[in-house]
Amino acid sequence: MTGLEASGLRVELAGRAVLHGIDLAIADGGVTAIIGPNGCGKSTLLRTFARIVRPTEGGVTLDGRDLWDIDARTRARRLGFLPQAPQTPEGIRVRALVTRGRTPHQGRFGLLSKADHAAVDRAIERVGLTAFEHRRVDRLSGGQRQRAWIALALAQETSILLLDEPTTYLDPPHQVDVLRLVRRLNRETGITVVMVLHDITLASLYADRVIGMRDGRLAFATEPGERLAPDQIETLFDMQVHALDHPTADRSIIVPRD
């Protein structure tokens, strides 16, 4: 199959088991959100998909091939990853930052081709930062800065993008703004998105498919388009919830019971 697939995935970090046997296939095309309590292993799962954490047992395949057998540059042209807190080089401008996304496409001497410049232009335009491309990244607002990082990942021109908590540190309107952008990019370019999210309602609204994790195991996985059910959330958080209908979208809104 094409896409990412974990089978029998076990991961230990510093001698402690974090993932206990995960089987999960991410088919190409949709937006998937991974949710769960703190420490459930959702970020570790994403980081294993990104080939940053190495499994102690089981494995991850990309298009049917073992992720660790694929040459690093080839993999980086197919699979992008944005960590939760990437480092902003001091004084860097938006365009220079986004250009670094071209790394796996550049030749030995780092010269930029016409295709590189065009990809950077497109990425900056897609996230709506064209007017800001010569601004310093450290002087942007939190929401704009996150758009700049997403543009870097877009300039990488991968068909799969992994986002580790892309909405942390953002206030509510900017969280919605970033997730709308992510969904629009998926609809317009067909890029497959897998993201770790904290907020259940945002996950329910902006993901086609929601994966629930608890204690290093999968608790549930919805089908694409399927609505979240209250008992799924209750298995994750030990909390009684209601699922309400969203007034306009065919999605659930999860609220705690009083």
Added chain:
Amino acid sequence: MTQSRILATAAAGILALAALCLASLLLGARSGIGIVDLASLVTPPAAEDAAGIVVREMRLPRTLGALIAGSALGIAGALLQTLTRNPLADPGLLGVNSGAALAIVTTVWLVGPVPPAALIVPTLLGAFLALAVVWSVGASSRSPLTLILAGAALTAFLAAVLRGLILLDPFALDTFRSWSVGVLDRTGFEALGVALPVAAIGIALAVPAALKLDTLALGDDLASALGVNLAAARGLTLAAVGVLSTAAVLVAGPLTFVGLVAPHLARALAAQSALGLMALSGGFGAALVLVADIAGRIIVPGVALEAGLGVALIGGGFLIWLVRREARNPA
């Protein structure tokens, strides 16, 4: 930086360096050397043309030596500071230059005077051994000061060994003097001919390393997601640092602080990429050593002070200022 600003900066830098080189050829303990004596650079001076001989045989090699050693150390410092994200990293302060110098002294002590070409391998060994020691102690720490303290300890240890060797063989004091502090007055064409290709290899390693460092600056996770092999990138960078330090020590002995100060001056010009930072640091490093060497020749009439002393005077004050600033706002 825009294309035109890069060109303007490069042109200004080359002009400034050319002016310093001219000053280095004309100024010194022996006065009365004028522009006409520079003709000896093109055609060998006659035996009775003392001024021409001074320019061609003494001032030309030490000027070229300052250019090679200064730029090599400036580039090495820029690479180290970018790699470790540590504004205090410098091959001199980390003991790499001392390691290389001690290897030279040990070689001379064991086998006697050897031609400069025979010193390449021991100098490389000394530099890389010191780099490996200080890296294994200090690189994993989050505090920038750990690496510097490890370097200071290593430098003190190497200095003690060097002093021990000098005490064992008092007659060698004069030979070894030049290897305990950076000097340019004994740099000859032979040493230059040996150091130049070493520096060229160092730069050939530094250019691809700098390109990888740009990606590493985004953090290990993102760099890895962008297809960079982290271990290979670090190894390449450290290899460039070791080779460049070796080239510098072969011409000028263990100069400290050049690799510390030059990248900070370069950063003040807002270099956007590691490659740009590297190029600017090379220029500033060369300028720094030239200024220190010229000042050492004219500051006290009749006495030539070592370039290493001038650099240490400038760099020591700079280091204190930097440490105070770091202590106030830790990164």
